Amino acid sequence: MTDTRADTRKAPMIRRARACDEAAILACAEQAYSRYIPLIGRKPAPMLADYRGQIAADQVWIAEDGSDLTGFIVFAPEGDVMLLENVAVLPAAAGRGIGRALIGHCEAEARRLGLRAISLYTNEKMVENIAIYPKLGYIETRRGEEDGFHRVWFEKPL
Template sequence: MIRPARPEDEAAIRLCARAAYRHYVAAIGREPAPMVADFATQIAAGQVHVAETGDALTGFIVFFPRAGQMFLENVAVDPSAAGQGIGKALIGFCEAEARRLKLPAVALYTNEKMVANLTIYPKMGYRETGRRQEDGFHRVFFEKPLR
């Protein structure tokens, strides 16, 4: 089940982010941006949705309209729930919300050191639109036009 995040979800969201991204710290040389996000502010703004399996938070996604498209800022799945299609479902939910709002595309970025993402996103219909350094991170940008 995917639902809007509530303030009481913040601690579980933060734990999920830490678990999902901690193995990238050594490759990137510091904690990736999703590990230090201001989840309280994002939850209050209605930008965070969570996936639950039973009573457990198994993943989350952060997205919002920006510059005429949906910007997918963060998606994470707890490693204990990996491989169950939760990430794909969360991204599909984001895309459905973009369509509902009549936005033409979903945009996102990932860190170039998160090499698995560089093959996952194209398989989901995203195309690379650029690479640049931002906030001290080497980012790869993707976009998916929606029909």
């Protein structure tokens, strides 16, 4: 029997981050990425990012449920591609489609700008990410070391 009920999940409200969001973004990054410290042997790059500078450069967008931040994404155009640098969702909000909505927002912005693709990378120890990106249409393009991290790069043509 087929379930014909509509998906009743409410899409998160996504807006550009403001300076006053920095503390919530930092807290989200800490919660989302701290579990990887034992696997990587140090803090993952998103825990070390300059969010103040990225917010000032209009590269950060947040997802909200009411007035509470549930996740964020960092992206910026680089040449003819959009570099998706970071996407994080609070563990308490996982499984609600927030990450997918944020990535969809990035893809829509890239299309609006006429870019040819989205490019991203993840740490090779973040196996959940490596498994999910192909399901979203991303193709693994290479693996290597950068800034002391073992990374896996993906690209999605638009």
